Amino acid sequence: RKEVEQDPGPFNVPEGATVAFNCTYSNSASQSFFWYRQDCRKEPKLLMSVYSSGNEDGRFTAQLNRASQYISLLIRDSKLSDSATYLCVVRRDTGRRALTFGSGTRLQVQP
Amino acid sequence: DAGVTQSPTHLIKTRGQQVTLRCSPISGHKSVSWYQQVLGQGPQFIFQYYEKEERGRGNFPDRFSARQFPNYSSELNVNALLLGDSALYLCASSPPQGATKDNEQFFGPGTRLTVL
Numbered sequence: 001r002k003e004v005e006q007d008p009g010p011f012n013v014p015e016g017a018t019v020a021f022n023c024t025y026s027n028s029a030s031q032s033f034f035w036y037r038q039d040c041r042k043e044p045k046l047l048m049s050v051y052s053s054g055n056e057d058g059r060f061t062a063q064l065n066r067a068s069q070y071i072s073l074l075i076r077d078s079k080l081s082d083s084a085t086y087l088c089v090v091r092r093d094t095g096r097r098a099l100t101f102g103s104g105t106r107l108q109v110q111p
Numbered sequence: 112d113a114g115v116t117q118s119p120t121h122l123i124k125t126r127g128q129q130v131t132l133r134c135s136p137i138s139g140h141k142s143v144s145w146y147q148q149v150l151g152q153g154p155q156f157i158f159q160y161y162e163k164e165e166r167g168r169g170n171f172p173d174r175f176s177a178r179q180f181p182n183y184s185s186e187l188n189v190n191a192l193l194l195g196d197s198a199l200y201l202c203a204s205s206p207p208q209g210a211t212k213d214n215e216q217f218f219g220p221g222t223r224l225t226v227l
Contacts, residue, residue, distance in 0.1 A: 098167050
């Protein structure tokens, strides 16, 4: 079983739609959580950190449920430029601070 | 400010050969991590270095090795290349703990390695 599991998609949605991605993680020692965005053949870039209280950045909302070991990302009013792969990422904050990535969920926003 | 840089951008090797990939972190960053990303998968952790010392190693064979230099740049070496080593190799640097954005790893554009 992978440490971070994501639905690979693709999610094909029209412009303006709301789309939600989910992710589960298996290592209860995970302490920090992130969503990264990766465009085709480019490097991953941090989209947002995820906090237990939930957090919002413009059209993006991230939620964390530690009890269920579940992370979500909600994108409202989708834009064509949101088309990318979204990577769910966890990290232990003791010892080595390596990131553990899910396989990513591909989003295609269509006109 | 320049971001993380990596060289070369692309590389083609044959099975059994050896390869060296290079990474320069963002100025002021002392920690460098290496990741391997196979097509269709997320990046997988290989090594982390901080102040020239190895701080962590992922589940990769001994054919993979790395080092960090006094200027904090880093090299990743892979010996006896296999077809399965074909991947995008990503380097990431992060600020010292306590610095701004110390929670973030900044990735370079990667080196795309093809093993024939």
